[in-house]
Amino acid sequence: MIIVIGTRYYGDPLRQIDNVVPLTSSKKRILRDPSKISLVLFTGGADVHPSFYKGIDASNVCGTNIERDVFEKKIFEYCRRHNIKMTGICRGFQFLNVMAGGFMYQHIKGHTGAFHNTYFPYNSTVLEVTSTHHQLVGLPSGSAPIAWAHPSRSGFYIGPLGKRVKPPGYEAEAAVFPNINAMGVQYHPEMLKAGNPCRTHYTSMISDFVRMNMNEFANKYGRRTVYDRNREAGHTRRED
Numbered sequence: 388m389i390i391v392i393g394t395r396y397y398g399d400p401l402r403q404i405d406n407v408v409p410l411t412s413s414k415k416r417i418l419r420d421p422s423k424i425s426l427v428l429f430t431g432g433a434d435v436h437p438s439f440y441k442g443i444d445a446s447n448v449c450g451t452n453i454e455r456d457v458f459e460k461k462i463f464e465y466c467r468r469h470n471i472k473m474t475g476i477c478r479g480f481q482f483l484n485v486m487a488g489g490f491m492y493q494h495i496k497g498h499t500g501a502f503h504n505t506y507f508p509y510n511s512t513v514l515e516v517t518s519t520h521h522q523l524v525g526l527p528s529g530s531a532p533i534a535w536a537h538p539s540r541s542g543f544y545i546g547p548l549g550k551r552v553k554p555p556g557y558e559a560e561a562a563v564f565p566n567i568n569a570m571g572v573q574y575h576p577e578m579l580k581a582g583n584p585c586r587t588h589y590t591s592m593i594s595d596f597v598r599m600n601m602n603e604f605a606n607k608y609g610r611r612t613v614y615d616r617n618r619e620a621g622h623t624r625r626e627d
Contacts, residue, residue, distance in 0.1 A: 389597075390417050392462060393430030393479075401428070401593060417462070421469040425597050429459060429479030431575065434522055437547065440490040445549025448494040448521075460486070466568075473569040474596065480561070480571030481524055487564040488527035490547040492555070495523045497540030505560045505574065506537035507588075508610045513537055514585045516560060516574035524559050524573070531609030533561035533570070533592075563609040565601050570608075 389401060391412045401410055417424050433452040437444050439460075444451075463486050466473050475483045481491060497503075498518045505516045514534075525547065526532065536558040546552035563570040576589035596604050 388416060388424050389426045389428060390414065390424055391428045391430065392459060393428075393432065401590065414462070417465065417471075421465070421471060424469075424471050426593075427462065427466050427471055427473045429462075429473065429475040429482050429571075431477035431479060431519075433478060434493075435478070435482050435485050435491060437491070437493070437549075440485045440547055442490060442493070442547035443549050444493065446493065446545050448545060448549070456482070463567075470568065472596065472601075473567070474593065475569070475571035476577065477520055477573060477575055480573050481520075481522060483564060483567065483569045483571050484524040484526065484530075484562070487530060487567045487569065489530065490525040490527075492523040492525060492544045492546055492552070493549060494521055494543075494545040495541040495558070496543045498523070498536075498558075503540055504537040505534045507534045507561075507608075509533070509608050512588075514588060516585050517576075517578050518573075519575060519578075520573055523555070524562065525555065526559055526562055527564075529566045530562050530564045531605060532557065532559045533563055533608045533610070534572075535559050563605045565605045565609075568601055570596055570604070 389410045391410060417427065433455065434449045436451040436453045436456050437449060439456055459482060473483060485491065499521050501518050502515050503518050504513050506513050539558045541558065544552050544554055560574060561572040572589065576586040579586040592608065595607065
Protein backbone atom coordinates (compact mmCIF):
# COMPACT_ATOMS: atom_id res chain seq x y z
CA MET A 388 0.00 0.00 0.00
CA ILE A 389 1.22 3.51 -0.90
CA ILE A 390 -0.09 6.46 1.12
CA VAL A 391 -0.35 9.79 -0.73
CA ILE A 392 -0.10 12.75 1.68
CA GLY A 393 -1.98 15.49 -0.13
CA THR A 394 -4.58 15.47 -2.89
CA ARG A 395 -5.01 12.24 -4.83
CA TYR A 396 -4.17 14.14 -8.03
CA TYR A 397 -0.52 14.04 -7.04
CA GLY A 398 -0.62 10.25 -7.07
CA ASP A 399 -1.51 10.03 -10.76
CA PRO A 400 1.87 8.82 -12.06
CA LEU A 401 1.81 5.98 -9.56
CA ARG A 402 -1.49 4.62 -10.85
CA GLN A 403 0.51 2.76 -13.48
CA ILE A 404 1.65 0.43 -10.67
CA ASP A 405 -1.73 0.23 -8.89
CA ASN A 406 -2.03 -3.45 -9.79
CA VAL A 407 1.22 -4.11 -7.92
CA VAL A 408 1.00 -1.63 -5.04
CA PRO A 409 -2.47 -0.16 -4.28
CA LEU A 410 -2.76 3.59 -3.63
CA THR A 411 -4.77 5.49 -1.07
CA SER A 412 -4.92 9.02 0.35
CA SER A 413 -6.38 7.73 3.63
CA LYS A 414 -3.91 8.67 6.34
CA LYS A 415 -5.64 6.33 8.79
CA ARG A 416 -4.23 3.35 6.90
CA ILE A 417 -0.70 4.20 7.99
CA LEU A 418 -1.75 4.05 11.65
CA ARG A 419 -3.82 0.90 11.23
CA ASP A 420 -1.01 -1.37 10.07
CA PRO A 421 2.34 0.29 9.27
CA SER A 422 3.87 -3.06 8.29
CA LYS A 423 1.66 -3.09 5.18
CA ILE A 424 2.74 0.38 3.97
CA SER A 425 5.29 0.21 1.15
CA LEU A 426 5.73 3.95 0.64
CA VAL A 427 4.52 7.37 1.79
CA LEU A 428 4.44 10.11 -0.85
CA PHE A 429 4.64 13.77 0.24
CA THR A 430 3.17 16.00 -2.45
CA GLY A 431 3.67 19.55 -3.75
CA GLY A 432 2.62 22.82 -2.16
CA ALA A 433 3.97 25.70 -0.07
CA ASP A 434 7.59 26.32 0.87
CA VAL A 435 8.98 24.62 3.98
CA HIS A 436 9.18 27.14 6.81
CA PRO A 437 12.79 28.40 7.25
CA SER A 438 12.72 27.57 10.96
CA PHE A 439 12.79 23.88 9.98
CA TYR A 440 16.33 24.31 8.61
CA LYS A 441 17.49 27.07 11.00
CA GLY A 442 16.91 29.66 8.29
CA ILE A 443 15.55 33.20 8.25
CA ASP A 444 13.28 34.70 5.59
CA ALA A 445 15.14 38.02 5.65
CA SER A 446 14.23 38.81 2.02
CA ASN A 447 10.52 37.97 2.49
CA VAL A 448 10.50 35.49 -0.42
CA CYS A 449 9.05 32.38 1.27
CA GLY A 450 5.41 31.37 0.98
CA THR A 451 4.94 28.92 3.83
CA ASN A 452 2.30 26.85 5.62
CA ILE A 453 3.80 25.94 8.97
CA GLU A 454 0.70 24.01 10.04
CA ARG A 455 1.29 21.62 7.15
CA ASP A 456 5.00 21.40 8.02
CA VAL A 457 4.18 20.41 11.62
CA PHE A 458 1.58 17.86 10.52
CA GLU A 459 3.83 16.25 7.91
CA LYS A 460 6.76 16.16 10.33
CA LYS A 461 4.63 13.95 12.59
CA ILE A 462 3.99 11.61 9.66
CA PHE A 463 7.70 11.69 8.82
CA GLU A 464 8.65 10.75 12.38
CA TYR A 465 6.09 7.93 12.37
CA CYS A 466 7.60 6.58 9.13
CA ARG A 467 11.06 6.73 10.65
CA ARG A 468 9.96 4.78 13.72
CA HIS A 469 8.41 2.07 11.55
CA ASN A 470 11.10 2.05 8.84
CA ILE A 471 8.64 3.05 6.10
CA LYS A 472 10.10 4.33 2.82
CA MET A 473 9.26 7.91 1.83
CA THR A 474 9.31 9.92 -1.37
CA GLY A 475 8.40 13.47 -2.35
CA ILE A 476 7.39 15.58 -5.34
CA CYS A 477 8.41 19.28 -5.50
CA ARG A 478 7.60 20.64 -2.00
CA GLY A 479 7.60 17.02 -0.80
CA PHE A 480 11.16 16.62 -2.07
CA GLN A 481 12.15 19.87 -0.37
CA PHE A 482 10.49 18.73 2.87
CA LEU A 483 12.42 15.43 2.89
CA ASN A 484 15.64 17.28 2.09
CA VAL A 485 15.13 19.47 5.15
CA MET A 486 14.17 16.49 7.32
CA ALA A 487 17.41 14.80 6.24
CA GLY A 488 19.43 17.79 7.47
CA GLY A 489 19.59 19.84 4.27
CA PHE A 490 18.64 23.48 3.72
CA MET A 491 16.85 25.53 1.09
CA TYR A 492 17.99 28.19 -1.31
CA GLN A 493 14.99 30.39 -0.67
CA HIS A 494 14.76 31.89 -4.13
CA ILE A 495 16.27 31.20 -7.55
CA LYS A 496 15.45 32.24 -11.10
CA GLY A 497 14.81 30.33 -14.31
CA HIS A 498 12.84 27.41 -12.84
CA THR A 499 9.28 28.75 -12.71
CA GLY A 500 6.71 28.18 -15.42
CA ALA A 501 8.92 26.44 -17.97
CA PHE A 502 10.21 23.04 -19.04
CA HIS A 503 13.94 22.35 -19.00
CA ASN A 504 16.41 19.52 -19.47
CA THR A 505 17.58 17.43 -16.54
CA TYR A 506 20.54 15.06 -16.59
CA PHE A 507 20.48 11.60 -14.95
CA PRO A 508 24.11 10.45 -14.61
CA TYR A 509 23.35 6.84 -13.66
CA ASN A 510 22.38 6.08 -17.28
CA SER A 511 23.61 9.26 -19.02
CA THR A 512 20.05 10.29 -19.94
CA VAL A 513 18.68 13.79 -20.49
CA LEU A 514 14.94 14.24 -19.94
CA GLU A 515 12.71 17.29 -20.27
CA VAL A 516 10.98 17.93 -16.96
CA THR A 517 8.38 20.32 -15.60
CA SER A 518 9.65 23.27 -13.58
CA THR A 519 7.33 25.19 -11.27
CA HIS A 520 9.54 25.89 -8.26
CA HIS A 521 11.29 29.03 -7.03
CA GLN A 522 13.40 27.31 -4.35
CA LEU A 523 16.29 24.85 -4.61
CA VAL A 524 17.46 22.09 -2.29
CA GLY A 525 20.83 22.32 -0.58
CA LEU A 526 21.55 18.63 -0.13
CA PRO A 527 22.84 17.35 3.24
CA SER A 528 25.83 15.09 3.77
CA GLY A 529 24.92 11.44 3.34
CA SER A 530 22.59 12.18 0.42
CA ALA A 531 23.33 11.71 -3.26
CA PRO A 532 21.97 13.56 -6.30
CA ILE A 533 20.05 11.49 -8.84
CA ALA A 534 19.64 14.29 -11.40
CA TRP A 535 20.33 17.99 -11.92
CA ALA A 536 19.39 20.81 -14.32
CA HIS A 537 21.21 20.51 -17.65
CA PRO A 538 22.76 23.10 -17.63
CA SER A 539 22.16 25.19 -14.50
CA ARG A 540 19.51 27.84 -15.17
CA SER A 541 19.74 30.46 -12.43
CA GLY A 542 22.36 33.11 -11.90
CA PHE A 543 20.71 34.36 -8.72
CA TYR A 544 20.43 32.48 -5.42
CA ILE A 545 19.09 33.57 -2.05
CA GLY A 546 20.43 31.29 0.67
CA PRO A 547 18.89 29.89 3.88
CA LEU A 548 19.45 33.13 5.80
CA GLY A 549 17.61 35.23 3.23
CA LYS A 550 20.71 36.76 1.64
CA ARG A 551 22.18 36.40 -1.83
CA VAL A 552 24.84 33.66 -1.98
CA LYS A 553 27.24 32.10 -4.48
CA PRO A 554 25.92 29.48 -6.95
CA PRO A 555 25.87 25.84 -5.85
CA GLY A 556 27.86 23.28 -7.82
CA TYR A 557 24.67 22.08 -9.52
CA GLU A 558 20.90 22.56 -9.31
CA ALA A 559 19.59 19.27 -7.92
CA GLU A 560 16.35 17.97 -9.46
CA ALA A 561 16.25 14.58 -7.73
CA ALA A 562 18.13 12.91 -4.88
CA VAL A 563 18.23 9.92 -2.56
CA PHE A 564 18.51 10.25 1.24
CA PRO A 565 19.63 6.82 2.53
CA ASN A 566 19.88 8.02 6.14
CA ILE A 567 16.12 8.64 6.31
CA ASN A 568 15.02 5.90 3.88
CA ALA A 569 13.79 8.42 1.31
CA MET A 570 14.15 9.86 -2.20
CA GLY A 571 12.43 12.60 -4.14
CA VAL A 572 12.14 14.67 -7.31
CA GLN A 573 11.79 18.43 -7.78
CA TYR A 574 9.73 18.23 -10.96
CA HIS A 575 6.05 17.25 -11.39
CA PRO A 576 5.70 13.98 -13.35
CA GLU A 577 1.99 13.90 -12.47
CA MET A 578 1.46 16.99 -14.66
CA LEU A 579 2.64 15.13 -17.75
CA LYS A 580 0.61 12.88 -20.04
CA ALA A 581 0.83 9.12 -19.82
CA GLY A 582 3.66 7.92 -22.04
CA ASN A 583 5.74 11.06 -21.57
CA PRO A 584 9.38 9.93 -21.13
CA CYS A 585 9.79 11.85 -17.87
CA ARG A 586 6.63 10.39 -16.37
CA THR A 587 7.50 6.88 -17.53
CA HIS A 588 10.99 7.21 -16.08
CA TYR A 589 9.58 8.41 -12.76
CA THR A 590 7.20 5.46 -12.52
CA SER A 591 10.04 3.05 -13.25
CA MET A 592 12.24 4.71 -10.64
CA ILE A 593 9.51 4.59 -7.98
CA SER A 594 8.85 0.92 -8.79
CA ASP A 595 12.54 0.22 -8.18
CA PHE A 596 12.48 2.25 -4.97
CA VAL A 597 9.59 0.18 -3.61
CA ARG A 598 11.05 -3.23 -4.48
CA MET A 599 14.79 -2.61 -3.86
CA ASN A 600 16.51 -2.23 -0.53
CA MET A 601 17.95 1.22 0.10
CA ASN A 602 21.54 0.30 -0.67
CA GLU A 603 20.58 -1.25 -4.01
CA PHE A 604 18.56 1.81 -5.00
CA ALA A 605 21.19 4.31 -3.89
CA ASN A 606 23.93 2.40 -5.70
CA LYS A 607 21.89 2.27 -8.91
CA TYR A 608 20.53 5.81 -9.07
CA GLY A 609 22.60 7.97 -6.71
CA ARG A 610 25.85 9.67 -7.66
CA ARG A 611 28.31 11.41 -5.33
CA THR A 612 29.38 13.87 -7.96
CA VAL A 613 31.37 17.07 -8.18
CA TYR A 614 29.80 19.10 -10.97
CA ASP A 615 31.94 21.37 -13.14
CA ARG A 616 29.67 24.42 -13.42
CA ASN A 617 31.66 25.75 -16.39
CA ARG A 618 30.54 22.89 -18.60
CA GLU A 619 27.20 21.28 -19.22
CA ALA A 620 26.29 18.54 -16.75
CA GLY A 621 26.68 15.13 -18.25
CA HIS A 622 29.61 16.01 -20.46
CA THR A 623 32.18 16.53 -17.72
CA ARG A 624 32.05 15.23 -14.16
CA ARG A 625 34.37 13.56 -11.70
CA GLU A 626 33.57 11.27 -8.81
CA ASP A 627 34.43 12.15 -5.20
